[in-house]
Amino acid sequence: MAVYTEVSxxxxxxFVASYGLGGLLSYKGIAEGVENTNYVVHTEKGxxxxxxYEKRVAPDDLPFFLGLLEHLSAAGITCPTPVHDAEGRMLRxxxxxxxxxxTFLEGVWLRRPQPRHCQAVGEALARLHLAGRGYxxxxxxxxxxxxxxxxxxxxxxxxDEIAPALAATIAEELDTLDAQWPSGLExxxxxxxxxxxxxxxxxxxxxALIDFYFACNDALSYDIAITLNAWCxxxxxAFNFAKGSALLKGYQSVRPLAPAExxxxxxxARGAALRFLLTRAYDWLHTSNDALVSPKDPIExxxxxxxxRGVRSASEYGLGNGA
Amino acid sequence: MAVYTEVSxxxxxxFVASYGLGGLLSYKGIAEGVENTNYVVHTEKGxxxxxxYEKRVAPDDLPFFLGLLEHLSAAGITCPTPVHDAEGRMLRxxxxxxxxxxTFLEGVWLRRPQPRHCQAVGEALARLHLAGRGYxxxxxxxxxxxxxxxxxxxxxxxxDEIAPALAATIAEELDTLDAQWPSGLExxxxxxxxxxxxxxxxxxxxxALIDFYFACNDALSYDIAITLNAWCxxxxxAFNFAKGSALLKGYQSVRPLAPAExxxxxxxARGAALRFLLTRAYDWLHTSNDALVSPKDPIExxxxxxxxRGVRSASEYGLGNGA
Numbered sequence: 001m002a003v004y005t006e007v008s009x010x011x012x013x014x015f016v017a018s019y020g021l022g023g024l025l026s027y028k029g030i031a032e033g034v035e036n037t038n039y040v041v042h043t044e045k046g047x048x049x050x051x052x053y054e055k056r057v058a059p060d061d062l063p064f065f066l067g068l069l070e071h072l073s074a075a076g077i078t079c080p081t082p083v084h085d086a087e088g089r090m091l092r093x094x095x096x097x098x099x100x101x102x103t104f105l106e107g108v109w110l111r112r113p114q115p116r117h118c119q120a121v122g123e124a125l126a127r128l129h130l131a132g133r134g135y136x137x138x139x140x141x142x143x144x145x146x147x148x149x150x151x152x153x154x155x156x157x158x159x160d161e162i163a164p165a166l167a168a169t170i171a172e173e174l175d176t177l178d179a180q181w182p183s184g185l186e187x188x189x190x191x192x193x194x195x196x197x198x199x200x201x202x203x204x205x206x207x208a209l210i211d212f213y214f215a216c217n218d219a220l221s222y223d224i225a226i227t228l229n230a231w232c233x234x235x236x237x238a239f240n241f242a243k244g245s246a247l248l249k250g251y252q253s254v255r256p257l258a259p260a261e262x263x264x265x266x267x268x269a270r271g272a273a274l275r276f277l278l279t280r281a282y283d284w285l286h287t288s289n290d291a292l293v294s295p296k297d298p299i300e301x302x303x304x305x306x307x308x309r310g311v312r313s314a315s316e317y318g319l320g321n322g323a
Numbered sequence: 324m325a326v327y328t329e330v331s332x333x334x335x336x337x338f339v340a341s342y343g344l345g346g347l348l349s350y351k352g353i354a355e356g357v358e359n360t361n362y363v364v365h366t367e368k369g370x371x372x373x374x375x376y377e378k379r380v381a382p383d384d385l386p387f388f389l390g391l392l393e394h395l396s397a398a399g400i401t402c403p404t405p406v407h408d409a410e411g412r413m414l415r416x417x418x419x420x421x422x423x424x425x426t427f428l429e430g431v432w433l434r435r436p437q438p439r440h441c442q443a444v445g446e447a448l449a450r451l452h453l454a455g456r457g458y459x460x461x462x463x464x465x466x467x468x469x470x471x472x473x474x475x476x477x478x479x480x481x482x483d484e485i486a487p488a489l490a491a492t493i494a495e496e497l498d499t500l501d502a503q504w505p506s507g508l509e510x511x512x513x514x515x516x517x518x519x520x521x522x523x524x525x526x527x528x529x530x531a532l533i534d535f536y537f538a539c540n541d542a543l544s545y546d547i548a549i550t551l552n553a554w555c556x557x558x559x560x561a562f563n564f565a566k567g568s569a570l571l572k573g574y575q576s577v578r579p580l581a582p583a584e585x586x587x588x589x590x591x592a593r594g595a596a597l598r599f600l601l602t603r604a605y606d607w608l609h610t611s612n613d614a615l616v617s618p619k620d621p622i623e624x625x626x627x628x629x630x631x632r633g634v635r636s637a638s639e640y641g642l643g644n645g646a
Binding site for chain 2: 003008009010012013023024025026027028029030031032040042047105106107108109110111112200202203
């Protein structure tokens, strides 16, 4: 949570003026957002959201992300929509950073989601997958299976500082997933990071999906596995069957899963848990004490990984229970 | 710049519901604000500003501050106006902190104010002083002359870590000010912290004054001295005569200064520079490396203090130059 790049009033007023949104009324740097600097900007045409992209976002990926938001908005998904400036550009430069102005979306993310919210998230994820069809740009999943082993090698020697035998556990899991990772599953645009803080609700209805800066092309069912990990475990790391069941039911009500996707779900869920275990472990070992952002606990995802290892079929996630 | 206290969606929705402002639409923790936690809250009735008071604000002072904002708003000053809940309360508790909801004010603070802005600030400060008349609650200036020596004693032994002979300079200045500090100047409500980031402009017009959490009863002309220090020096710490002249001209166009106030101005300006030198020096020596907020440079105010020591009369600040 931080503002990494300060923008001056003169620079922002000139920037906003080029969009035809009337005058700049106010702007506030907001504390949310780990990767980028974000401002809520009020103009005479209403509120907007300004993002300055910091070093963790590759500038070459920005046309993919901004184009995707525009494509999804046109396909009926409520997500931030990039505003074009007078010259038609979505991507600009401000205070030396790549920058984009997008629509401001009302809504609140849920600190304690209930099963009904998980069902709504499942539905929204499936709608997102359908809406992604036809998007022409492509982005490889940098944090997909091919990226896990190189990432692990960057902290393998220190992994056991986090938990006893963590290095061995990860090495073994990587071998299993390398050998068994499913192929032939339906591919498409995935969000890849649909955690509760990226889903807004208004009056108990899902109102928007945000933060598409991990979106990429990968197996759609792998996105379900990520979302299952993100939404369906309790604070004590126990799987919540009612939430898993609701999420899968919601998803299937929009896009029924193929038999191969159902069969692969336990393995995909292991992979998704490993992916977050790896990035969190890396961040845990590489965050300085005076960082503005506290690293998230990697152990949560070790616990999830161990749970998924014991799962024999998708029915244990709630499929068949009305899903 | 930080959110010190996280508020959950459920707690905030319940809090907002008690104000009769319609449903909660969104809330974002904002990065501005050193002392407190602030959120921009959108409700069905529009945007509001939520403050959770952190430890540097004494809870006993809150009725003074909130009452003052209400008094000043009623007297025509554009400043945050506390909203009353259904039971008539301005001061509430949220997430274990004293909390208040106030009106959201559009405007942008100026990173590079020009003389015309200094004139507007002078006018606004004088209007604020007139509007403060009749406010019945009182608050002693904890950072007035009586507070300077005790504050200095808390870091005197380490002062020279900041600049050579700083301890001796401050001790000598305290003796001079103790001996010569003027009495009998008109007293009233002062803002006491009217820096550029506490003044909003919209389309080059001053639109609002904010952040009254240092407001107190003291000499009105001492508030001018603070504002002169805050607005009329350049990045190289040189006094800008055009800005000083404009600020004083603006002030006097609303509330002409008495002869005793004019005569006292150089000494008041020394006191004001010392006050910020003292608090910044203390913070400089007592901020841990992993703090969320970087301490401000105390040397800026040592430079100002040395300038004011050489000033013989208020004309050197621009009085007489049309002011």
